[in-house]
Amino acid sequence: MSDWIDICALGEIEEEDVHRFEHGGAVYLAARDDCDGVFVVDGLCTHEKVELANGFVFGCVLECPRHQGRFDLRDGRPCGGPVTEGLKTYPTRVQAGRVQVQLIA
Numbered sequence: 824m825s826d827w828i829d830i831c832a833l834g835e836i837e838e839e840d841v842h843r844f845e846h847g848g849a850v851y852l853a854a855r856d857d858c859d860g861v862f863v864v865d866g867l868c869t870h871e872k873v874e875l876a877n878g879f880v881f882g883c884v885l886e887c888p889r890h891q892g893r894f895d896l897r898d899g900r901p902c903g904g905p906v907t908e909g910l911k912t913y914p915t916r917v918q919a920g921r922v923q924v925q926l927i928a
């Protein structure tokens with residue numbers, strides 16, 4: 824099992840907002856929903872590889888800023904066109920007020 828990687832303080836991510844970060848040359852997002860859920864997903868849209876950091880969060884849905892494709896943050900599945908491929912999601916936890924992730928390949 825991979826080690827937990829420290830991302831940021833939970834307080835650095837507003838409710839229904841995202842925190843962009845890079846690791847190993849790849850882009851990721853840590854996102855909060857409207858119910859204290861915290862999720863880490865790939866940071867590029869599966870449609871045209873646009874950065875999702877400028878997207879919007881509504882409840883547990885992340886909307887791409889380019890064509891408004893939507894993903895469910897809980898499992899990455901597409902839930903609004905034109906995206907058809909889901910986002911990869913990663914095991915995420917909050918420990919002592921810090922957001923941590925396992926970036927499993």
Ligand code: FES
Pocket residue numbers: 868869870871872873887888889890891892893904905906
């Ligand atoms: S680039 Fe994200 S929906 Fe098209």
